[in-house]
Amino acid sequence: DIQMTQSPSSLSASVGDRVTITCQASQDISNYLNWYQQKPGKAPKLLIYDASNLETGVPSRFSGSGSGTDFTFTISSLQPEDIATYYCQQYDNLLLITFGQGTRLEIK
């Protein structure tokens, strides 16, 4: 099984800060890595697909990079509405999809 290690598990930052979350895969997954945002009581929302592609309608302050085993998700300038939990997801394998443990982002 492919394990996804996401860090940090929680993060506190100020409005306007640059925020970075990392995700490491236990084996090479090429660029088959997505990032989701989940707000309390809501379904997850796709932000970034295939490591670095911005989903339609998602603000450009969100970005992703990486390939192979190491991936990064960045919010260039944190906004109050970005408070949420963020998950990475690998989908390299048609038969197995796994999520990272999540990163809870709070405003300082």
Next chain:
Amino acid sequence: QVQLVQSGAEVKKPGASVKVSCKASGYTFTGYYMHWVRQAPGQGLEWMGWINPNSGGTNYAQKFQGRVTMTRDTSISTAYMELSRLRSDDTAVYYCARIRRYSSSWYRGFDYWGQGTLVTVSS
């Protein structure tokens, strides 16, 4: 517009089964695979498996094999997830989510999700 609308909350006793539905609209139901993901209270996302609405083919996470059954009814564009022999740790919100398959790969992630169905397992 694309919508995935799930059935309402359920309360079940340990050992019982639950069947959650996910009605799709606004797109060709057979053109996207439907996955199921669950989230226990205060916990992360856990992938359960998928169904190909076109063929009815399924694939389940090893953890749920033998207890989960995913089906679909193309005449009403609805996918179902049935979980049997429920335990207290099956208490969770269950989501359906769609994704397109392109050749031997998935394509662009889970772009639409249902609103979630809370299943509570309690004696």
